[in-house]
Amino acid sequence: MKMSVPVGRAPSWWLLGPGLVWMGLLFVVPLCLMFVISFAGRGTYGGMVWSFSLTNYLDLFHPLYARILGQSILLAAGTTLLCLIMGFPLAYYIARAAPNRQGIWLLLVMIPFWTNFLVRTYAWMFILRTEGLLNTVLLKLGVVSSPIELLYSNTAVLIGLVYGYLPFMVLPLYVALERVDRTLVEAAWDLYATRWTVFRRIILPLAKPGVVAGCLLVFIPSLGAFLTPDLLGGARSMMIGNLIQHEFLVARDWPLGAAISCLLMLFVAGMMRWSLRAAKPLVQPEPES
Amino acid sequence: MKQSGGWLWRASVANLFFLYGPIAALILFSFNASRLSATWQGWSLEWYRALWANEALQAAAVNSLWVATVSTVLALLLGVGLAIGLEGLSGRRQRQIEQALLLPLVIPEVMMGVSLLLFFVLVQMPLSLTTVIMGHALFNVPIVLVIVRARLRKLDPRLLEVAADLGASSWDTLRYVTLPLLRPAILGAGLMAFTISLDDFIVTFFTAGPGATTLPLKVYSMIKSGLSPEINALSALFVVVSMGLIGLSLLLQRR
Numbered sequence: 001m002k003m004s005v006p007v008g009r010a011p012s013w014w015l016l017g018p019g020l021v022w023m024g025l026l027f028v029v030p031l032c033l034m035f036v037i038s039f040a041g042r043g044t045y046g047g048m049v050w051s052f053s054l055t056n057y058l059d060l061f062h063p064l065y066a067r068i069l070g071q072s073i074l075l076a077a078g079t080t081l082l083c084l085i086m087g088f089p090l091a092y093y094i095a096r097a098a099p100n101r102q103g104i105w106l107l108l109v110m111i112p113f114w115t116n117f118l119v120r121t122y123a124w125m126f127i128l129r130t131e132g133l134l135n136t137v138l139l140k141l142g143v144v145s146s147p148i149e150l151l152y153s154n155t156a157v158l159i160g161l162v163y164g165y166l167p168f169m170v171l172p173l174y175v176a177l178e179r180v181d182r183t184l185v186e187a188a189w190d191l192y193a194t195r196w197t198v199f200r201r202i203i204l205p206l207a208k209p210g211v212v213a214g215c216l217l218v219f220i221p222s223l224g225a226f227l228t229p230d231l232l233g234g235a236r237s238m239m240i241g242n243l244i245q246h247e248f249l250v251a252r253d254w255p256l257g258a259a260i261s262c263l264l265m266l267f268v269a270g271m272m273r274w275s276l277r278a279a280k281p282l283v284q285p286e287p288e289s
Numbered sequence: 290m291k292q293s294g295g296w297l298w299r300a301s302v303a304n305l306f307f308l309y310g311p312i313a314a315l316i317l318f319s320f321n322a323s324r325l326s327a328t329w330q331g332w333s334l335e336w337y338r339a340l341w342a343n344e345a346l347q348a349a350a351v352n353s354l355w356v357a358t359v360s361t362v363l364a365l366l367l368g369v370g371l372a373i374g375l376e377g378l379s380g381r382r383q384r385q386i387e388q389a390l391l392l393p394l395v396i397p398e399v400m401m402g403v404s405l406l407l408f409f410v411l412v413q414m415p416l417s418l419t420t421v422i423m424g425h426a427l428f429n430v431p432i433v434l435v436i437v438r439a440r441l442r443k444l445d446p447r448l449l450e451v452a453a454d455l456g457a458s459s460w461d462t463l464r465y466v467t468l469p470l471l472r473p474a475i476l477g478a479g480l481m482a483f484t485i486s487l488d489d490f491i492v493t494f495f496t497a498g499p500g501a502t503t504l505p506l507k508v509y510s511m512i513k514s515g516l517s518p519e520i521n522a523l524s525a526l527f528v529v530v531s532m533g534l535i536g537l538s539l540l541l542q543r544r
Contacts, residue, residue: 012374012377012378013374014374015371015373015374016370016375016378016386018366018367018370019367019370019371019390020371020386022367022426022430023390023393023430026405026423026424026426026427027392027427030404030405030407030408031404033407033408033411034404034407037407086300086304086307089296089297089304090300090301090304092297093297093298093300093301094301107539108305108308109304109305109308112308112309114484114531114532115527115531116488116527117488117490118490118508118512119312119315119508119527120311120312122315122508122512122520123314123315123524125512126311126314126318126327126521127314129516131327132327133314133318133327135327136327163307163311166307166308167308220396221397221398223397224396224399224400226398226399226491227490241397244399244400245399245403248403248406248407249495257403258403264397265396265400268395268397272395
């Protein structure tokens with residue numbers, strides 16, 4: 001049971017106050033400003049004109065923007081699926097390993113996540129570019145006769161995103177799988193269930209909160225990715241994050257950039273609401289004792 | 290599940306190879322003597338020497354350290370305050386506020402970057418290292434909060450009750466009981482925040498003004514102007530420093 005210190009005794013608001021004001025000022029206020037500005041108009045010479053209109057949102061239906069939005073969703077979904085396929089066996093293996101080994105495996109999964117994202121993305125540029133490591137090796141081995149073009153493509157973006165967010169999938173999957181009662185699986189074996197049946201009827205349903213949480217944790221940052229498509233993607237691999245950056249820093253159409261951001265935010269919030277319910281057993285473990 | 294043990298093990302090792310291979314290759318080739326290709330041409334420390342001599346990089350490193358230090362101190366002051374303060378609230382209210390405070394960890398970083406940019410421009414605050422520090426202290430507060438809260442949950446609440454029973458004021462309890470008990474977690478959280486600040490690119494990218502170049506911004510502009518072995522060397526240093534700091538932080542959190 002969660003014990004909390006009696007309210008009267010704990011110094012509370014003077015400890016909470018500064019932090020709450022800080023987060024309110026730099027997190028809540030800016031997001032609200034973004035929402036307000038998404039309805040503003042754009043001046044002839046850039047800058048903003050304070051008027052209310054839905055033009056920015058209607059502009060998003062333009063094929064150019066719609067294509068980027070659609071492509072971002074596809075890439076993020078592809079990343080999520082690949083992470084799930086790759087991460088599930090790993091998470092399952094860790095969950096079934098001897099308890100003293102689990103910690104080491106988890107640490108091994110986490111370490112790359114703690115290294116600089118920019119550096120990790122650069123590593124793939126180094127590997128995938130025309131004169132890169134992969135082409136050098138393939139040419140030496142005689143697998144290909146001329147270098148293959150891998151960098152600056154959707155494939156490269158997909159690889160980079162999977163690479164960046166795989167740990168986000170493995171950890172919640174592990175937490176869910178570790179809780180799966182082993183005796184259930186053994187009972188199924190005893191009842192002559194096939195391997196596939198055990199997976200589909202027992203492991204998968206029990207792991208569902210972990211699957212949902214993992215998918216959410218991978219999908220959201222993939223959808224809002226900026227650095228990966230910026231460095232690994234070509235001109236045709238732009239994602240929402242790049243579009244937002246473009247509108248804010250290059251095209252200087254802030255109201256439109258704000259509208260795209262709000263759309264992204266809405267999407268993220270919707271996904272979170274939907275999946276928090278499904279992942280609840282994982283987020284809020286049953287009270288101890 | 291012994292039958293599939295071999296298969297699972299191979300899949301897991303393949304995953305680790307996927308995670309570590311690129312970083313390992315990057316570090317290995319930072320010692321490559323060749324400038325132009327990914328062909329191995331012998332060991333060399335040339336690129337590290339080139340980094341050392343690069344004055345723009347030194348300036349960026351100084352900026353990075355300054356930003357990381359100040360933003361970490363700020364995030365610790367605010368985050369530890371929040372973590373302890375939350376203890377005083379009751380169940381439902383506490384959970385709501387805590388979840389709201391963790392939101393910056395969930396939303397895409399680009400959103401945080403552009404909304405801060407918008408905010409600073411609208412309140413007419415010129416972009417500089419100060420705005421970068423503010424941005425970093427924003428995303429580091431939830432990090433500190435998570436780590437310190439995890440520790441607080443493990444503390445024996447009776448310790449605080451004993452202190453109160455012995456006539457300690459709430460300030461004394463905080464000063465002589467809670468904070469000393471939290472010290473490893475606070476140090477761990479500080480190291481974590483420091484590392485994340487050193488590594489951050491996106492929020493920095495949107496909130497840094499001209500002249501406020503940090504190391505990741507410098508790496509980015511180097512990458513954009515063409516790949517070179519110096520970037521490999523700098524990346525290798527980044528990897529080693531981040532891993533060292535994070536390792537230390539995890540060690541402290543475990544105590």
